Amino acid sequence: MPWNSSILWEADVALTEQQIERYSRNIILKQIGGTGQEKLLASKVLIVGAGGLGAPAALYLAAAGVGTIGLLDGDEVDLTNLQRQIIHHTKDVGRRKVISAEEKIKAINLDVKVRTYDVWARADNIREIVRGYDFVIDGVDNFFAKFLINDVCYFERIPFSHAGILQFEGQLLTVVPGQSACYRCLFRSPPPTGSVPSCGQAGVLGVLPGVIGSLQATEAIKYLLKTGELLTDSLLTYSALTMDFRKVRVGRNPDCPLCGPKATITTLVDEGQVSCNKKGCKC
Amino acid sequence: MKLIVNGKEVSLDSKLTVSELLVNQHVKMPEMVSVELNGRILRRSEFGTTALGDGDAVEFLYFMGGGRGTDGTTN
Numbered sequence: 001m002p003w004n005s006s007i008l009w010e011a012d013v014a015l016t017e018q019q020i021e022r023y024s025r026n027i028i029l030k031q032i033g034g035t036g037q038e039k040l041l042a043s044k045v046l047i048v049g050a051g052g053l054g055a056p057a058a059l060y061l062a063a064a065g066v067g068t069i070g071l072l073d074g075d076e077v078d079l080t081n082l083q084r085q086i087i088h089h090t091k092d093v094g095r096r097k098v099i100s101a102e103e104k105i106k107a108i109n110l111d112v113k114v115r116t117y118d119v120w121a122r123a124d125n126i127r128e129i130v131r132g133y134d135f136v137i138d139g140v141d142n143f144f145a146k147f148l149i150n151d152v153c154y155f156e157r158i159p160f161s162h163a164g165i166l167q168f169e170g171q172l173l174t175v176v177p178g179q180s181a182c183y184r185c186l187f188r189s190p191p192p193t194g195s196v197p198s199c200g201q202a203g204v205l206g207v208l209p210g211v212i213g214s215l216q217a218t219e220a221i222k223y224l225l226k227t228g229e230l231l232t233d234s235l236l237t238y239s240a241l242t243m244d245f246r247k248v249r250v251g252r253n254p255d256c257p258l259c260g261p262k263a264t265i266t267t268l269v270d271e272g273q274v275s276c277n278k279k280g281c282k283c
Numbered sequence: 284m285k286l287i288v289n290g291k292e293v294s295l296d297s298k299l300t301v302s303e304l305l306v307n308q309h310v311k312m313p314e315m316v317s318v319e320l321n322g323r324i325l326r327r328s329e330f331g332t333t334a335l336g337d338g339d340a341v342e343f344l345y346f347m348g349g350g351r352g353t354d355g356t357t358n
Contacts (some may be wrong), residue, residue: 143348164347171347186324191346193313233343246290248342253324 003215006129014038019111023065031227037065041111043224044132048121048149050097052209053163054139055087062105066224068113069105070133073097074120086205097214121145123268126152135220136160139213143190144272150175150183151268154258160222161216161231163274168205168240170212172231174219178259180232185253185260190271208240287340292349301341310343317344 014032019041025109026032026040045066047054050073061069077085077092077100092100098116103112121140128151130136138149138160146162153160154177158179162173162183175182180219215236234247258265284295290307295307301320305313318325319342325333335341 021326099341141348143346166345166347169343169345169347187317187346198347248318248319248344249322250324250344251322255324255326 009221015041019065021038022109022111026064027236032225036225036227040065040221040224041067043067043135044081044133045135045137045220045224046072047139048072048129048145049139049141050085050087051081051139051141052076052084052165052204052206054137055060055085055101056210057137057217057220058087058101058105058107059079060109060214061220062112065109065111066220067111068115070115070117070129071098071101071105072117072119072121072129073101074118083227084209084227085202088209097179113274121148123148123270127156127268130156130158133158135223137213137216137220138162139216144270146183146266147190147271151258151265152180153177155268159230161219163212163216165204165208165212167202168208170208170238170240172212172215172236172238173234174223174231176230176232180230181250181252182259184265185249185256187237188255188257192241193272205240211238211240284335284337286335289342290357291327300337301333301335304335304341305330308343309339315346317345317346339351 002214017035018076020027025038027034027037043066045061045068047058048070052070054073056262058069058071075097077088077095077097081088087101087104088097096118098118102114102116105112112143119125126148136149136153136158138146140146140149149160150162153175157177159174159176162175163173173186174280181237219231222230233251235250236243237248252259254260257263284298286293291297301318305316310316313330315325318330320333321340
């Protein structure tokens with residue numbers, strides 16, 4: 001694409017020459033421009049889970065110049081992670097995930113401030129953490145944390161991107177709390193323990209979270225720029241085997257226990273064990 | 284009777300409830316599925332009492348995590 005200096009010169013003086021060059025392919029897009037790039041640099045996105053979904057989301061958001069990226073994960077890098085969690089490298093096995101991910105983000109783009117939270121998401125810590133972020137990415141690997149993220153984002157009115165993956169299939173939903181269908185509008189409460197197999201049991205194609213996590217980053221950027229149409233009130237399902245993308249319309253549910261008119265959930269609760277805190281434990 | 288199940292036409296010989304459709308469509312673990320009928324998410328308690336009619340659109344929405352199951356196993 002040819003360099004369009006006339007568009008680049010419209011960028012606000014707050015961008016340095018080096019930034020104008022670095023982000024030129026963003027800035028040249030009329031939906032972004034210099035103003036949009038400044039918005040991205042002033043934005044804060046929290047990524048909960050620095051794993052398969054969080055890895056591509058973090059890398060692309062860092063490259064795009066999202067100014068503050070929060071990384072929350074209480075885990076350490078395991079050899080089995082490397083098949084899909086591309087932000088972690090072989091040398092990182094055994095290291096804390098948030099530290100490993102922070103290093104890669106800074107290697108890509110020193111414009112990005114990284115805040116790390118080396119903890120598991122719990123009802124007693126998540127509210128404090130999410131406050132101040134503009135958008136949250138649900139990249140967690142368990143249902144209890146997914147419901148917790150949904151609930152805290154509702155209470156704090158922070159938009160977020162939900163995603164789930166298993167084997168060759170993924171799903172995606174963007175939630176603007178109070179305005180669009182939330183995760184509990186679709187799935188009332190976590191499934192019974194043991195009813196849904198994990199990727200460890202059922203397997204997952206390594207590139208699958210790459211596709212879905214990249215879509216989450218796309219939704220974050222669109223939200224931050226207030227451009228395009230968000231994936232709200234629609235569950236996007238993706239099958240890597242058939243290459244089918246389907247959007248299933250899912251409106252707000254009047255029976256939703258969180259955002260419905262007869263809501264019964266009024267505070268954050270841990271609905272199950274999110275994770276083990278023992279160092280190195282792989283439970 | 285014809286239904287649209289997950290976007291595809293399905294022909295049935297007789298009328299079914301949502302619970303029966305889950306069996307008919309070989310959904311082995313209904314507890315991991317939310318069911319949307321003509322744009323409305325059904326309560327689980329309605330599965331056995333909701334009869335499907337010709338032309339109804341049914342979506343099975345599956346729980347999907349991101350590595351860890353509900354039994355505490357890791358990825």
